[in-house]
Every structure is written in structure tokens, then in C-alpha cells.
Amino acid sequence: MTLPLKDLPLAELAGVEKQAFRDAMAHLGSAVNIITTDGPAGRAGFTASAVCSVTDTPPTLLVCLNRSASVYPIFEQNQVLCVNTLSDLHESLSNLFGGKTPMEARFSAAQWLTMATGSPALQGALTSFDCRVSQVTQVGTHDVLFCEVIDILRSDDSHGLVYFDRRYHPLMRQKTSA
Numbered sequence: 001m002t003l004p005l006k007d008l009p010l011a012e013l014a015g016v017e018k019q020a021f022r023d024a025m026a027h028l029g030s031a032v033n034i035i036t037t038d039g040p041a042g043r044a045g046f047t048a049s050a051v052c053s054v055t056d057t058p059p060t061l062l063v064c065l066n067r068s069a070s071v072y073p074i075f076e077q078n079q080v081l082c083v084n085t086l087s088d089l090h091e092s093l094s095n096l097f098g099g100k101t102p103m104e105a106r107f108s109a110a111q112w113l114t115m116a117t118g119s120p121a122l123q124g125a126l127t128s129f130d131c132r133v134s135q136v137t138q139v140g141t142h143d144v145l146f147c148e149v150i151d152i153l154r155s156d157d158s159h160g161l162v163y164f165d166r167r168y169h170p171l172m173r174q175k176t177s178a
């Protein structure tokens with residue numbers, strides 16, 4: 001007898017291997033962001049594709065941060081961050097912030113402004129969302145940071161950058177006809 005899916009014990013449903021999950025996730029194109037912070041614990045930043053809009057009332061994003069990342073204790077203490085969405089010109093910067101590069105080398109490769117929370121905003125980013133962390137939930141290896149947006153900087157001319165199939169792809173704006 002075959003049981004309907006809803007009646008199967010959880011152990012039999014939890015059959016997806018980590019590598020199969022990652023291979024499937026590589027098929028989801030996503031924006032690329034550098035998440036920065038500054039405060040009592042110091043300055044830090046990392047590359048993140050796990051960023052999502054949650055609600056516009058109050059304006060809230062979520063950011064997923066692996067607790068094993070070197071930057072984790074710094075974000076945990078500062079409780080503020082800036083989500084800098086990258087343009088097509090930022091591929092090498094994304095790699096710097098996504099690797100094992102020392103923090104000073106990451107930041108010295110670009111120009112930064114200071115937002116109201118004290119978090120660095122990347123000059124030339126498509127968008128910078130200045131945020132206070134309003135809530136944190138732990139799921140598996142990651143913390144899900146819910147981030148209330150308190151200020152925004154936008155550049156309406158730059159092209160986008162998409163991470164898809166483990167590579168970066170430029171995303172061109174359509175020219176509006178006159």
C-alpha cells in the first residue's frame with residue numbers, strides 16, 4: 001500500500017541531500033548583495049544572495065547569514081547593517097567579499113559612504129538599504145536576520161548583476177523609448 005505524501009513519516013520525506021539541494025539552487029537566479037556593518041564590534045562585510053523582501057509595512061528585508069562565517073560575531077553584536085545590491089561592474093568586488101580575503105582588503109577595493117546607522121554604503125551600488133536588525137531566527141546553519149529599512153540610496157542608471165548557474169551575468173536595463 002502506498003501512503004499519501006501527507007501521511008509519510010518525516011524521516012522518509014527528508015530525503016534530499018545537501019549537494020542535490022545546492023545543485024537545484026544553482027538554477028535560481030538571484031541578485032548579488034554586499035552586506036556591511038559597522039559599530040562597537042567593528043566593520044565587516046560579506047557577499048549574500050540569500051536576501052529577500054518580507055513586507056513593506058514596515059519596510060523589511062531578510063538576510064540569511066551562515067553562523068560559521070568569520071563576520072558572524074560582528075553582525076551579531078552590531079545589530080545594524082546595509083544591504084548593497086551590486087551592479088554589473090561589481091563582479092570582482094563580490095568575489096572579494098565572498099572569499100577568505102582579510103576585511104581591510106575587502107573594503108579598500110571600493111569607496112564607501114556612511115549611512116545613518118553607521119553602516120557603510122557602497123558608492124555606485126544599484127541600491128543601498130540602511131537597516132536595523134529587528135528580529136533574528138535560527139534555521140539550521142544560518143541566522144535569518146529580519147532587517148527594518150530606515151533609509152535608501154538608489155542609482156537608477158546602473159545595470160544589474162545576477163548570480164545564476166554559479167556564474168555572474170550582467171542584466172541590462174531596457175532603454176525607454178522617447
Ligand SMILES: NC(=O)C1=CN([C@@H]2O[C@H](COP(=O)(O)OP(=O)(O)OC[C@H]3O[C@@H](n4cnc5c(N)ncnc54)[C@H](O)[C@@H]3O)[C@@H](O)[C@H]2O)C=CC1
Pocket residue numbers: 021022023025026049050064066098141166
Ligand atoms: N545562502 C548561502 O549561505 C550561500 C552561500 N554561498 C557560498 O558561496 C560559495 C560559492 O557558491 P556557489 O559557487 O554558488 O556553489 P555551491 O555549489 O556551494 O552553491 C550552489 C547554490 O546553493 C545555495 N547554497 C550554497 N551554500 C549554501 C548554504 N550553506 N546554505 C544555503 N544555501 C546554500 C546557493 O543558492 C548557491 O548559489 C560556497 O561556499 C557557498 O556555500 C553561495 C550562495 C548562497
Ligand SMILES: Cc1cc2nc3c(=O)[nH]c(=O)nc-3n(C[C@H](O)[C@H](O)[C@H](O)COP(=O)(O)O)c2cc1C
Pocket residue numbers: 032045046047048049050051064065066068069070071094095097098099100101163
Ligand atoms: C555569490 C555568493 C553568494 C553568497 N551568499 C551568501 C549568503 O546569502 N549567506 C551567507 O551566509 N553566505 C553567502 N556567501 C558566502 C559568504 O560571502 C562568505 O561566507 C563570507 O564572505 C564570509 O567568508 P569568511 O568566513 O571567509 O569571512 C555567498 C558567497 C558568494 C560568492
